[in-house]
Amino acid sequence: xxxxxxxxxxxxxxxxxxxxxxxxxxxxxxxxxxxxxxxxxxxxxxxxxxxxxxxxxxxxxxxxxxxxxxxxxxxxxxxxxxxxxxxxxxxxxxxxxxxxxxxxxxxxxxxxxxxxxxxxxxxxxxxxxxxxxxxxxxxxxxxxxxxxxxxxxxxxxxxxxxxxxxxxxxxxxxxxxxxxxxxxxxxxxxxxxxxxxxxxxxxxxxxxxxxxxxxxxxxxxxxxxxxxxxxxxxxxxxxxxxxxxxxxxxxxxxxxxxxxxxxxxxxxxxxxxxxxxxxxxxxxxxxxxxxxxxxxxxx
Numbered sequence: 001x002x003x004x005x006x007x008x009x010x011x012x013x014x015x016x017x018x019x020x021x022x023x024x025x026x027x028x029x030x031x032x033x034x035x036x037x038x039x040x041x042x043x044x045x046x047x048x049x050x051x052x053x054x055x056x057x058x059x060x061x062x063x064x065x066x067x068x069x070x071x072x073x074x075x076x077x078x079x080x081x082x083x084x085x086x087x088x089x090x091x092x093x094x095x096x097x098x099x100x101x102x103x104x105x106x107x108x109x110x111x112x113x114x115x116x117x118x119x120x121x122x123x124x125x126x127x128x129x130x131x132x133x134x135x136x137x138x139x140x141x142x143x144x145x146x147x148x149x150x151x152x153x154x155x156x157x158x159x160x161x162x163x164x165x166x167x168x169x170x171x172x173x174x175x176x177x178x179x180x181x182x183x184x185x186x187x188x189x190x191x192x193x194x195x196x197x198x199x200x201x202x203x204x205x206x207x208x209x210x211x212x213x214x215x216x217x218x219x220x221x222x223x224x225x226x227x228x229x230x231x232x233x234x235x236x237x238x239x240x241x242x243x244x245x246x247x248x249x250x251x252x253x254x255x256x257x258x259x260x261x262x263x264x265x266x267x268x269x270x271x272x273x274x275x276x277x278x279x280x281x282x283x284x285x286x287x288x289x290x291x292x293x294x295x296x297x298x299x
Contacts, residue, residue: 022131022154023105023131025152025154025159026105026133026152026154027076027079029152029154029159029161029191030079030081030103030133030152031071031074031079032159032191032196033069033081033101033189033191033196033225034069034070034071034081035068035069035195035227035230035233036066036067036068036069036227036228036229036230036231036232036233036236037066037067037068037069037195037225037226037227037228038064038065038066038225038226038228039064039065039066039067039223039224039225039226040062040063040064040223040224040226041061041062041063041064041065041221041223042060042061042062042220042221042222042223042224043058043060043061043062043172043219043220043221044060044061044219044220045057045058045060045204045217045218045219046217046218046219046220047217047218048216048217048218049215049216049217050179050216050217057217058173058176058177058217058219061172065085065086065087066085066086066087066093066228066232066233066236067083067084067085067086067098067225067233067236068083068084068086068233068236068237068240069081069082069083069084070082070083070084070236070237070240072100072244073102076105077104077105077106078102078103078104078105079102079103080100080101080102080103081100081101081102081103082097082098082100082240082247083098083099083100083101084096084097084098084233084236084239084240085098085236086233086235086236093235093236095235095236095239096140097140097243097247097280098140099137099138099139099140099145100137100138100142101135101136101137101138102134102135102136102138103133103134103135103136104133104134104136105132105133106126106129106130106131106132107129107132107133107134107149108123108124108125108126108128108129109121109122109123109124109258109261110122110124110134110147110148110149111144111147111258111264112147112165112166113144113145113146113165113166113167113168113182114166114207115166115181115182115207116181117168117265117266117267117268118263118264118265119144119263119264119265119266120263121261121262121263121264123261124149128149129149131151132149132150132151133149133150133151133152133161134147134148134149135147135148135149135150135161135163135187135189137167138254139276140276141250141274141275141276141279142247142250142251142254143254143266143275143297144254144258144264145167145168146165146166146167146168146185147165148163148164148165148187149163150162150163158190158191159190159191160188160189160190160191161187161188161189162186162187162188162189163186163187164184164185164186164187165184165185165187166182166183166184166185167182167183167184167185168182168183169181169182169183170183177204179206179216180204180205180206180216180217181205181206181207182204182205182206182207182213183202183203183204183205184202184203184205185200185202186200186201186202186203187199187200188200194226194227195224195225195226195227196225197222197223197224197225198221198222198223198225199221199222199223200219200220200221200222200223201218201219201220201221202218202219202220202221203215203217203218203219204216204217204218204219246284246285246290249286249287249290250279250290250294252287253287253290253291253294253295254294257294257295257298264298265298265299266297266298266299267296267297267298267299270296270297275293275294275297278293279293
């Protein structure tokens with residue numbers, strides 16, 4: 001009997017060590033998305049299903065840029081990466097706060113986009129997310145964008161994570177298109193020997209209450225992040241050192257909003273001005289002002 005118990009104990013320890021090794025592999029893969037990158041953004045509409053003979057597909061879009069991915073939080077169950085674009089004259093570049101991605105291990109609380117600036121709160125079971133990481137993606141003002149949970153896969157020398165999530169229209173589209181109101185994003189993050197790839201297969205969807213979703217068109221996205229020396233992004237790294245305290249206040253307020261664990265509806269504009277334009281203004285530096293501003297956008 002003692003031998004059986006000892007064997008079971010050894011097996012338990014082995015599986016525990018394997019699980020920890022897998023989690024550590026996941027963490028290392030996520031953190032490999034940090035650093036300085038030359039990025040190529042590629043988007044092309046591949047198929048359209050419109051009944052309108054005058055339908056015009058979105059033009060192919062290819063952009064390049066230099067992006068700094070700053071590690072903000074590095075905890076066992078949470079990794080936060082803030083992206084910053086560095087543009088203009090390399091001798092005196094402009095820094096633009098870009099998107100942010102949070103990675104949470106075995107997270108059960110998610111906000112699913114439901115079109116028209118509405119996010120539906122969902123509570124998953126612990127079994128549903130066992131071993132998984134949730135990627136939460138945020139706008140430039142740290143308001144919600146999209147999120148989903150899936151398992152990192154490490155096989156045949158590859159490390160990748162795949163998920164499908166509902167999202168608002170991308171910035172390159174929402175000022176130009178009003179014929180659809182939801183993007184169903186098929187996301188694949190793959191770590192490579194030169195950096196990483198964000199591979200997307202997206203549906204442009206028309207969602208109306210009480211009706212079935214209609215897929216208007218499909219889109220391919222292929223964003224390549226080629227790692228370059230961190231010194232090339234020194235201006236962005238320094239900008240973050242000077243500005244990170246303000247954005248910590250912004251994240252803290254949003255965290256309080258998200259912790260209410262209920263459906264979230266946001267105003268598109270307040271006094272005819274979008275949130276990020278307020279927050280990019282130097283007039284919003286204190287927690288009191290930031291809290292009041294963000295609250296004014298929460299319906």
